[in-house]
Amino acid sequence: MAQLDIVDVGHSYVPAADQEEWALKPLRLTFEAGRTYALVGPSGCGKTTLLNILSGLVRPSHGRVLFDGVDVTGRPTRDRNIAQVFQFPVVYRSMTVYQNLAFPLECRRWDRSRIDATVRRVAEALDLTDRLRQPARGLTADDKQLISLGRGLVRDDVAGVLMDEPLTVIDPQLKHSLRRKIREITEEFRPTVIYVTHDQYEAMSIAQEVLVMKDGRAVQQGTPEQLFEAPASTYVGYFIGSPAMNFVTVEHGRGACTLGGRPLAMAWDVPGHAEGVQAGIRPEYVKVVTEAGPNTFPVRLRGVRDHGPQRVLDVELAGQSLKAKVPREDGIPGTRDFLLQLPRARTLPYADGRLVLRS
Numbered sequence: 001m002a003q004l005d006i007v008d009v010g011h012s013y014v015p016a017a018d019q020e021e022w023a024l025k026p027l028r029l030t031f032e033a034g035r036t037y038a039l040v041g042p043s044g045c046g047k048t049t050l051l052n053i054l055s056g057l058v059r060p061s062h063g064r065v066l067f068d069g070v071d072v073t074g075r076p077t078r079d080r081n082i083a084q085v086f087q088f089p090v091v092y093r094s095m096t097v098y099q100n101l102a103f104p105l106e107c108r109r110w111d112r113s114r115i116d117a118t119v120r121r122v123a124e125a126l127d128l129t130d131r132l133r134q135p136a137r138g139l140t141a142d143d144k145q146l147i148s149l150g151r152g153l154v155r156d157d158v159a160g161v162l163m164d165e166p167l168t169v170i171d172p173q174l175k176h177s178l179r180r181k182i183r184e185i186t187e188e189f190r191p192t193v194i195y196v197t198h199d200q201y202e203a204m205s206i207a208q209e210v211l212v213m214k215d216g217r218a219v220q221q222g223t224p225e226q227l228f229e230a231p232a233s234t235y236v237g238y239f240i241g242s243p244a245m246n247f248v249t250v251e252h253g254r255g256a257c258t259l260g261g262r263p264l265a266m267a268w269d270v271p272g273h274a275e276g277v278q279a280g281i282r283p284e285y286v287k288v289v290t291e292a293g294p295n296t297f298p299v300r301l302r303g304v305r306d307h308g309p310q311r312v313l314d315v316e317l318a319g320q321s322l323k324a325k326v327p328r329e330d331g332i333p334g335t336r337d338f339l340l341q342l343p344r345a346r347t348l349p350y351a352d353g354r355l356v357l358r359s
């Protein structure tokens with residue numbers, strides 16, 4: 001598995017377009033060998049363009065692509081030694097599951113015993129062992145996509161595995177277990193994976209590193225935990241997490257902040273000159289309390305939504321909307337008006353949409 005570098009890579013589908021209009025603005029990234037990366041962002045943000053530049057399907061207007069330090073920018077896909085998994089399964093219908101998994105290895109002229117051991121290991125990881133002798137023809141779309149995933153991951157000699165929304169066709173019920181399987185198999189086989197998805201939950205559950213994109217730019221890269229705990233911008237805070245992070249506008253002056261006229265202390269200070277100050281807090285960290293104390297605020301309940309083992313309380317706080325995600329067993333407050341606490345350490349300051357740096 002290789003380290004993939006993109007060095008000042010940018011792309012415009014329209015010749016001579018202004019750089020601000022490019023589908024991908026020049027950026028520099030390193031995908032370390034053996035790690036799984038997710039590219040996530042809304043439709044049209046440039047994820048597929050970046051993936052296609054890595055696969056060689058798109059030649060970038062600007063910059064270089066390096067695989068283990070070797071410049072592959074001008075190489076076609078077939079000469080890049082990559083595996084690809086697409087939205088829709090690509091299987092050989094006339095072959096058995098075993099033959100489908102073995103095929104890429106036979107093409108590389110691996111010896112029989114190595115092929116057999118590898119196919120069985122991948123089949124085991126994907127729960128396909130009991131179907132190895134079945135013809136691929138009769139399988140469901142889910143199982144066919146499982147084979148595509150297996151074929152993508154079966155070779156340990158590829159530079160990288162590029163996956164473009166591979167769970168799109170998968171039954172929603174099965175997605176959960178498949179996400180887990182992808183995670184397990186990538187942890188075991190340690191390929192370099194670039195995984196494109198518009199689903200933040202999928203990105204966070206599969207990848208070790210997530211790259212959030214917007215308008216052709218990578219706006220934040222980090223581990224799922226970093227993106228959850230400290231989004232660099234309100235955009236990332238809204239995009240990552242379910243429900244999205246809360247952002248409430250606060251009054252700010254002489255180094256202190258207030259919310260609805262009550263003092264609000266945040267995790268660190270906001271410089272005096274900052275403008276457009278907001279407090280960001282994940283719904284998971286908002287607490288229902290019974291007694292007034294630091295950072296507690298009166299709120300009015302507007303609605304309650306079930307969220308699996310939790311409930312999301314939608315409240316109004318000083319004329320603004322806020323969500324609290326609380327354990328189901330805690331119940332719903334008995335009155336419409338109650339108190340919420342925004343724990344200081346979890347309340348992050350943002351100014352003009354960006355996380356204020358800790359001084």
Ligand SMILES: Nc1ncnc2c1ncn2[C@@H]1O[C@H](COP(=O)(O)OP(=O)(O)OP(=O)(O)O)[C@@H](O)[C@H]1O
Pocket residue numbers: 013023041042043044045046047048049050198
């Ligand atoms: N072949 C093309 N010709 C012209 N413009 C294109 C082409 N492919 C993509 N674009 C444009 O480039 C921008 C980025 O598209 P891209 O497909 O990379 O985004 P994406 O994040 O993968 O979106 P999606 O999730 O919808 O696939 C979009 O504005 C899109 O319209």
